[in-house]
Amino acid sequence: MLEVLASSYIVYIVWKGDKNMVDLAFEEPFKVRQKIREEKYKRPTAGLCRGYAQGNLVILPKSLAYDFLLFAHRNPKPCPILEVTDVGEKELKTIAENSDITTDIPKYRIYKKGELEGEYLNIKDYWREDFVSFVLGCSFTFESALLDEGIHIRHIENKSNVAMYKTNIQCKTAGVFSGPMVVSMRPIHVDNIVKTIQITSKYPKVHGAPVHIGNPSLIGIEDIYNPDFGDPVEIKENEVPIFWACGVTPQAVAMNVKPEIMITHAPGYMFITDVKNNQLSEL
Numbered sequence: 001m002l003e004v005l006a007s008s009y010i011v012y013i014v015w016k017g018d019k020n021m022v023d024l025a026f027e028e029p030f031k032v033r034q035k036i037r038e039e040k041y042k043r044p045t046a047g048l049c050r051g052y053a054q055g056n057l058v059i060l061p062k063s064l065a066y067d068f069l070l071f072a073h074r075n076p077k078p079c080p081i082l083e084v085t086d087v088g089e090k091e092l093k094t095i096a097e098n099s100d101i102t103t104d105i106p107k108y109r110i111y112k113k114g115e116l117e118g119e120y121l122n123i124k125d126y127w128r129e130d131f132v133s134f135v136l137g138c139s140f141t142f143e144s145a146l147l148d149e150g151i152h153i154r155h156i157e158n159k160s161n162v163a164m165y166k167t168n169i170q171c172k173t174a175g176v177f178s179g180p181m182v183v184s185m186r187p188i189h190v191d192n193i194v195k196t197i198q199i200t201s202k203y204p205k206v207h208g209a210p211v212h213i214g215n216p217s218l219i220g221i222e223d224i225y226n227p228d229f230g231d232p233v234e235i236k237e238n239e240v241p242i243f244w245a246c247g248v249t250p251q252a253v254a255m256n257v258k259p260e261i262m263i264t265h266a267p268g269y270m271f272i273t274d275v276k277n278n279q280l281s282e283l
Contacts, residue, residue: 197210
């Protein structure tokens with residue numbers, strides 16, 4: 001059953017009876033990170049800490065860090081950098097004081113030589129002193145702005161993960177890193193397409209404007225209801241699929257390049273920062 005919740009500036013739709021999700025939607029980021037650190041919250045983070053930016057994670061050995069930094073610089077749509085740590089540093093000092101990158105994400109992935117080795121609730125036992133962490137902007141950030149304007153986000157309403165797809169759009173190569181862009185998709189009613197583009201264009205540090213609108217086959221997606229990552233969502237009558245560059249791109253790149261080791265967030269399970277969304281808006 002659906003219930004409407006009103007804050008001082010927006011009406012949110014939440015699932016009645018899920019008080020934990022309601023509380024976390026309006027909670028301070030450091031408190032939610034603490035719940036995640038204590039493994040009391042293990043679900044996707046869409047809709048949490050409304051008004052605060054979320055980020056994708058990439059952890060690499062120092063030997064690969066420069067190449068990835070260059071890759072992100074050349075591909076700012078899928079890989080907009082919010083913070084890069086010093087070698088061996090676990091705290092994200094700029095965007096989340098007193099954080100711990102080894103525990104503060106609900107689910108991690110470890111890739112070894114391009115193969116998914118496993119998913120973990122923390123990576124404390126896998127940490128190395130030569131690791132460098134990158135946090136990349138996430139489109140969950142601009143979802144708050146869309147909700148503010150009354151634009152529905154179906155995966156939040158469904159309590160599911162956002163749908164993500166590998167595409168035939170190739171990223172610009174940098175050092176050893178190359179591969180396809182991954183995109184996230186949200187169905188948008190035809191009456192809201194222009195507004196959606198205008199809103200998301202204000203947030204280039206979290207993927208910005210869409211990279212494609214409409215026919216998914218034009219960017220290499222053959223089955224819109226079979227995403228490579230996340231969960232499928234229904235596209236209703238008078239809705240159009242809209243696609244944004246996605247910070248899961250490095251995971252597709254890892255499968256292509258096969259580095260010794262890469263640690264990432266599990267798709268949809270993001271790092272919640274202390275940065276307010278409006279700090280990332282450029283208009």
